[in-house]
Amino acid sequence: MAFSMTTDFSLPLATPAASIAQTRNSRRRITPQAGHALEKLGHAIEYLTDEFVHRGGEVSSSNGELQAVQLLMAKNRQVYSECPIVPTVGERLRAAFHLRAW
Numbered sequence: 022m023a024f025s026m027t028t029d030f031s032l033p034l035a036t037p038a039a040s041i042a043q044t045r046n047s048r049r050r051i052t053p054q055a056g057h058a059l060e061k062l063g064h065a066i067e068y069l070t071d072e073f074v075h076r077g078g079e080v081s082s083s084n085g086e087l088q089a090v091q092l093l094m095a096k097n098r099q100v101y102s103e104c105p106i107v108p109t110v111g112e113r114l115r116a117a118f119h120l121r122a123w
Contacts (some may be wrong), residue, residue, distance in 0.1 A: 049104040062097040066090055 051059070069090050078086060108116070 047109075048107040049101065050107050051101075051104045055100055055104050058100050059097060062093055062100065066093045066097065069093070 069086055073086050073090070078084060080087065
């Protein structure tokens with residue numbers, strides 16, 4: 022049995038694609054509170070998607086389960102993106118020596 026995730030709705034993005042591309046390789050300093058929130062959100066997302074797939078739910082824009090998953094995923098991205106980015110070693114050295122980035 023094959024399962025296809027074709028949808029008739031779009032997923033809202035909390036952050037623009039350009040900022041995601043810039044920070045993709047960056048590390049973030051995650052506080053214990055943010056880490057706890059990310060863990061809980063991840064478990065909730067996993068639980069809802071597992072139940073949806075196990076039951077063979079229908080993919081549509083009016084499906085409340087999928088809307089709940091989208092909401093949780095957006096909140097997960099928001100919590101993560103609010104964590105401060107840890108500067109790379111190069112960025113720290115440039116800041117320490119007041120060098121310009123070439």
